[in-house]
Amino acid sequence: MNRAPESSILGASLTLPSAMRDHIVVHAREDAPRECCGVIGGNDGQATSFHRLTNLESGVDFYRIDDAELFRVYRDIDDRGDDILVIYHSHPVSPAIPSKTDVALASWPDAFYLICSLQDPAHPDLRVFRIVDEQIIAADLTFSG
Numbered sequence: 001m002n003r004a005p006e007s008s009i010l011g012a013s014l015t016l017p018s019a020m021r022d023h024i025v026v027h028a029r030e031d032a033p034r035e036c037c038g039v040i041g042g043n044d045g046q047a048t049s050f051h052r053l054t055n056l057e058s059g060v061d062f063y064r065i066d067d068a069e070l071f072r073v074y075r076d077i078d079d080r081g082d083d084i085l086v087i088y089h090s091h092p093v094s095p096a097i098p099s100k101t102d103v104a105l106a107s108w109p110d111a112f113y114l115i116c117s118l119q120d121p122a123h124p125d126l127r128v129f130r131i132v133d134e135q136i137i138a139a140d141l142t143f144s145g
Contacts, residue, residue: 028090041077042085106131
């Protein structure tokens with residue numbers, strides 16, 4: 001896999017196609033009250049593929065991705081010459097802020113972590129962060145198209 005330059009972590013911003021925003025919101029609503037999860041592949045900061053993943057947890061405040069499913073998606077993304085650009089999940093009843101668990105389990109320092117909050121179901125709130133060495137760095141999120 002290609003690695004993002006270290007300097008990309010600071011002053012980070014992410015632009016996603018509006019269609020991907022819509023896919024994330026639909027996924028979050030369909031899986032509520034459980035958290036949804038997925039990844040977006042990309043290259044040079046450009047999103048190229050969207051992958052819903054299965055949350056194996058039955059609770060409402062945690063997600064656990066099926067390892068075999070993630071491996072298949074990771075290989076597909078890598079075979080295209082892309083990286084995992086975004087790891088997303090939802091917070092069905094809480095704000096779009098990384099929880100202590102989200103921070104502790106963040107293991108992809110080059111990826112953006114996107115959270116879709118449905119705390120106000122009529123107005124989903126999507127926010128994006130970098131999480132490096134348990135430090136949360138808010139990033140700008142915009143949508144195009």
